[in-house]
Amino acid sequence: MAKRKSIANELPAEPPSARRPRAVVVGASSGIGAAIARRLAAGGYIVAALARRKNELDKLCNGINRAAGETRALAYQHDAMDLASIPLTFQGLLKDLGGIDALVYVAGVTLKVEMDEFNLEKDRQMIETNLMGAVAWLGAGAALFQRMKAGTLVGISSVAGDRGRVLNPAYNASKAGLDAYLEALRNRLTRHGAHVLTVKPGFVDTEMLKATPRKFGVISPERVAAGVWSAMRSRKQLVYLPWYWRWIMLAVRTTPSFIFRRLSF
Amino acid sequence: MTPQLQTALPLQRLARLDNFGRSLRRGAYLYQPSRVEQLHDLFELARRQGLSIGLRGAGRSYGDAALNSGQIVLDLQGLNGVLHWDAQRGRITVEPGVTIEQLWKKVLVDGWWPPVVPGTMYPTLGGCLAANIHGKNNWQTGPLGEHILEFAVLLPNGKQVTCSPKKNKDLFYAMIGGMGLLGVFTSITLQLKQIYSGDLEVKAWVEPNLLGMLRAVDQHRESDYVVGWVDCTAGGRGLGRGQIHEARYLKPGEDRDPDATLRVGYQDLPDRFFGLVPKGMLPPLMAPFVNNFGAWGVNTTKYFANSTIGNRKTHRQSLVAFNFLLDYIPGWERIYGRGGLIQYQSFLPKDSAADAYMEMLDLCKRRGLPSYLAVLKRHRPDKFLLSHAVDGFSLALDFRVTRGNRARLLQLAAEMDRIVMKSGGRFYFAKDSTLRRDEVGGFLGMKTVQQFKTLKNKLDPDKILQTDLFRRCFG
Numbered sequence: 001m002a003k004r005k006s007i008a009n010e011l012p013a014e015p016p017s018a019r020r021p022r023a024v025v026v027g028a029s030s031g032i033g034a035a036i037a038r039r040l041a042a043g044g045y046i047v048a049a050l051a052r053r054k055n056e057l058d059k060l061c062n063g064i065n066r067a068a069g070e071t072r073a074l075a076y077q078h079d080a081m082d083l084a085s086i087p088l089t090f091q092g093l094l095k096d097l098g099g100i101d102a103l104v105y106v107a108g109v110t111l112k113v114e115m116d117e118f119n120l121e122k123d124r125q126m127i128e129t130n131l132m133g134a135v136a137w138l139g140a141g142a143a144l145f146q147r148m149k150a151g152t153l154v155g156i157s158s159v160a161g162d163r164g165r166v167l168n169p170a171y172n173a174s175k176a177g178l179d180a181y182l183e184a185l186r187n188r189l190t191r192h193g194a195h196v197l198t199v200k201p202g203f204v205d206t207e208m209l210k211a212t213p214r215k216f217g218v219i220s221p222e223r224v225a226a227g228v229w230s231a232m233r234s235r236k237q238l239v240y241l242p243w244y245w246r247w248i249m250l251a252v253r254t255t256p257s258f259i260f261r262r263l264s265f
Numbered sequence: 266m267t268p269q270l271q272t273a274l275p276l277q278r279l280a281r282l283d284n285f286g287r288s289l290r291r292g293a294y295l296y297q298p299s300r301v302e303q304l305h306d307l308f309e310l311a312r313r314q315g316l317s318i319g320l321r322g323a324g325r326s327y328g329d330a331a332l333n334s335g336q337i338v339l340d341l342q343g344l345n346g347v348l349h350w351d352a353q354r355g356r357i358t359v360e361p362g363v364t365i366e367q368l369w370k371k372v373l374v375d376g377w378w379p380p381v382v383p384g385t386m387y388p389t390l391g392g393c394l395a396a397n398i399h400g401k402n403n404w405q406t407g408p409l410g411e412h413i414l415e416f417a418v419l420l421p422n423g424k425q426v427t428c429s430p431k432k433n434k435d436l437f438y439a440m441i442g443g444m445g446l447l448g449v450f451t452s453i454t455l456q457l458k459q460i461y462s463g464d465l466e467v468k469a470w471v472e473p474n475l476l477g478m479l480r481a482v483d484q485h486r487e488s489d490y491v492v493g494w495v496d497c498t499a500g501g502r503g504l505g506r507g508q509i510h511e512a513r514y515l516k517p518g519e520d521r522d523p524d525a526t527l528r529v530g531y532q533d534l535p536d537r538f539f540g541l542v543p544k545g546m547l548p549p550l551m552a553p554f555v556n557n558f559g560a561w562g563v564n565t566t567k568y569f570a571n572s573t574i575g576n577r578k579t580h581r582q583s584l585v586a587f588n589f590l591l592d593y594i595p596g597w598e599r600i601y602g603r604g605g606l607i608q609y610q611s612f613l614p615k616d617s618a619a620d621a622y623m624e625m626l627d628l629c630k631r632r633g634l635p636s637y638l639a640v641l642k643r644h645r646p647d648k649f650l651l652s653h654a655v656d657g658f659s660l661a662l663d664f665r666v667t668r669g670n671r672a673r674l675l676q677l678a679a680e681m682d683r684i685v686m687k688s689g690g691r692f693y694f695a696k697d698s699t700l701r702r703d704e705v706g707g708f709l710g711m712k713t714v715q716q717f718k719t720l721k722n723k724l725d726p727d728k729i730l731q732t733d734l735f736r737r738c739f740g
Contacts, residue, residue, distance in 0.1 A: 015675050016329045016698050016733060017288045017607060017666060087273035095316055098334035098733070099292050143276035148292050 027107025029056035031206030035225035050078040080107040080133030103141035104154040112211040123170035130174035145194035287605030299343040317731035320445035322392025328698030329733035355457040361391025361450040377457035385591040396695035397442035401492040410441035418448040421725040442649040462515035463526030471572040475505020493641035498561040532585040560637040610661035617688035636662035653693035
């Protein structure tokens with residue numbers, strides 16, 4: 001991670017009892033992550049934006065800071081697949097920000113696989129980014145929030161986690177794993193007063209969508225960010241975005257296997 | 266990606282730490298050494314991790330003095346050994362985690378008492394010395410630091426140094442009151458005061474307004490202790506009215522049975538209020554009164570009760586009961602609810618105090634933010650580098666913090682800061698949670714701040730010792 005000298009002097013001065021909340025967004029350089037970072041900053045958060053691509057990240061943070069007229073977003077170059085670097089990056093963020101009130105894990109990849117393709121390298125990449133990176137980040141966040149008896153963990157999962165389908169088994173598995181992990185964290189943390197939110201967007205207009213063959217009802221990342229923001233504020237446990245995906249996925253989940261395994265979506 | 270040369274601190278070390286006012290909740294990596302030798306390794310650990318260390322005693326600072334958000338905090342309460350006790354001369358050498366409670370319980374039976382104690386017995390001596398606390402006798406005895414014969418300190422560079430008013434004088438006067446930012450006390454030698462009874466002779470009476478209060482506190486300087494409780498909810502001509510408590514130690518022979526009053530058991534605080542209400546029940550019973558209307562009711566009732574029952578009468582009270590008023594209700598700070606409280610204590614020279622305090626109390630009333638509990642004391646200057654004392658008075662105002670009033674309260678604090686600054690006043694780091702760097706430079710003087718920073722750079726060039734207060738006020 002990029003070494004920074006005293007962050008404290010970059011951030012706006014504030015009395016201790018009126019400190020702005022701090023958020024970490026992992027996977028912030030584009031799409032949903034960037035939209036969430038912007039939404040949190042607009043809502044008064046100081047946002048640490050993490051992503052692999054430094055240029056996009058800097059552009060995002062500069063945009064946020066210009067709009068706010070003060071430093072609200074800090075850029076950190078980070079690769080969520082580099083699991084070994086996560087504990088120290090987390091420690092560094094905690095130091096720089098002086099605390100974390102919300103941690104949003106957005107980083108995720110979908111790689112296009114053919115119906116007859118079984119590619120360990122692609123599968124590994126998806127599972128490491130979508131699941132292992134999430135476990136490393138959200139687990140560290142959970143350890144903090146459990147002790148703080150406060151805090152919001154957000155995992156951006158997908159409707160794809162609700163059922164294993166023919167198109168992309170490893171992607172389904174990574175998101176299903178993330179769903180279970182988030183649910184387990186929720187069960188651990190709720191009794192300590194912390195909040196865990198699972199977000200399941202449908203089709204969102206991002207780079208990831210290019211790998212998806214069939215799509216409908218595509219929404220903008222800003223709409224996802226708005227949905228996440230209101231779900232964070234109202235302490236919802238699970239949101240489908242847009243809302244109708246809850247009913248679509250209910251139908252998908254309840255479709256019996258003898259039918260489902262004959263479908264090609 | 267560069268290869269990882271170090272591993273992160275274990276997540277199990279993360280802990281939530283609050284300030285005493287419970288208005289701040291901060292996460293940090295918490296370490297609790299039980300031996301002085303461990304301190305050296307912990308400094309090394311911090312240096313390797315690129316993190317700073319904040320020192321913490323019992324966590325009784327009202328503000329952010331014992332917090333180091335997101336970094337390492339050393340809780341020194343485990344270093345609580347009494348190293349040497351000379352009951353003939355009243356000299357005690359202790360580790361920094363020894364509390365005021367431990368201290369008085371140790372020395373009382375031999376006829377000694379700490380010459381300076383705060384309003385509660387739970388802080389550690391290391392913390393008290395770092396803040397250079399004062400008691401209700403500050404104009405008589407000075408702060409705690411003036412009764413320290415010697416202390417040993419571990420500097421962030423690993424050196425062990427012994428300081429006294431003669432030896433390493435600069436460090437002695439900077440470390441006491443230095444808020445734990447220059448080194449860690451490893452042993453402290455204190456001269457105690459000889460007493461001939463476990464009781465004090467106490468007299469209490471009411472004064473009808475702030476001028477009366479200030480005059481009374483000023484005129485009874487021959488007493489050993491004087492403290493005023495101020496009703497900040499009264500307005501008009503009653504603005505700043507309150508009750509004065511004056512006390513003096515008993516002379517040899519005045520207590521007919523000193524062996525009885527110098528026992529720890531005799532000193533125990535009552536466990537019931539008015540002989541009826543168990544203390545544990547008080548916080549929930551008080552909850553409905555922690556608002557402007559309730560506080561007005563309580564303060565007014567107290568004032569009129571004080572002005573009839575026992576007014577101007579003298580009575581004997583145990584040292585503990587008189588000194589540790591704050592300990593009557595265990596966990597009283599919790600009464601203020603989720604948002605906690607902030608205490609705003611300002612120290613004003615005697616000539617400007619009356620006008621400035623009138624202006625402040627009036628301002629609080631006008632803003633609809635009266636203090637629910639206020640305490641007035643008399644002070645004198647001292648020689649310590651970061652000193653809060655003046656030849657004058659201090660007024661400590663407790664305010665409840667809520668979601669709704671937070672912004673207005675900070676605004677009020679800023680307005681009061683301006684009054685204090687223009688009146689030549691000072692502030693106290695053990696209490697403060699609102700000052701900014703320019704204001705700190707303003708009341709201490711830029712020369713003093715520079716002197717402190719120079720010393721800090723010399724002793725701790727890597728800035729290993731830091732707290733939230735350090736970054737806010739000196740960063």
